[in-house]
Amino acid sequence: MMTMSDDQARHLFDALPVHDEDTTRRLRERLAVAAARNGLLDVAYRTIDTPVGTLLLAATEQGLVRVAYDREDHDAVLAKLAEAVSSRILLAPARLDPAAHQLDEYFARTRRVFDLPLDFRLSRGFRRAVLAHLPEIGYGRTESYAQVAAAAGSPKAVRAVGTACATNPLPVVVPCHRVVRSDGGFGGYVGGEDAKRTLLSLEAS
Incomplete structure (x- = not known):
């Protein structure tokens, strides 16, 4: 059974040898799957390009927890999520695929209502x-x-x-x-x- 500390779960990829973009993608996917399987992935994130700039998407197992604009500083947003939710944060695009797809549809004017699980823990x-x-x-x-x-x-x-x-x-x-x-x-x-x-x-x- 694989075990990793919170910091290792987030930074292990940096220590892996990278040869090309395809290898990078496959290694990230493997790391994300392993982290999720071992209960080490509390917050997954990815970015998408949109007509209003690059958006950061982050999700817990409960649902989409954060959408952030470039001007909010994505690194700062991730740091705040680490403090407010969990330090077990990893670039894991698959969890955000439904959100990314629906946002693409919205900006293409083919979707008017979002149908996503949302995690509102950051608002009270x-x-x-x-x-x-x-x-x-x-x-x-x-x-x-x-x-x-x-x-x-x-x-x-x-x-x-x-x-x-x-x-x-x-x-x-x-x-x-x-x-x-x-x-x-x-x-x-x-x-x-x-x-x-x-x-x-x-x-x-």
Whole structure:
């Protein structure tokens, strides 16, 4: 039976000889399978290229736990996941294949609703209530921060809705980009104004 410490599970690959990209891929896959089989893979991650930049996807056994934009610093995001969830993190694309596929469909305008298991452990309290409401804002529609606050049960918590959206650990999949200001302005967005404009334009077309 193979045994590895947390650090070994994450860094073992660096010590392996690499001859070409195909060898690299096969070795990574073997390491990911071995780590999962031995209960050493708590968080799997991969990246995908999209019209809003490279997105980092991370998932636990419970579901997708994090989607992160380039501007959030993927290395920093992984470090925070190690602190908040588990240090047993490994590049293991297979676990993220369904999420990557559905995101590809979304950006190709062939998917309007995501059907993925989600792990919301990074959000609690009112922020979690806000995130629970966001998927109810239909594709191609928007709601104001005030409307979302009312729907989440706290009509006066408009600023708290802004904070919940800004700290949404699952942007795009949990559509905080559909929340806009009452005057029609975009408001803030974790991926930046250009990304928010791209997503809203994509859904409006």
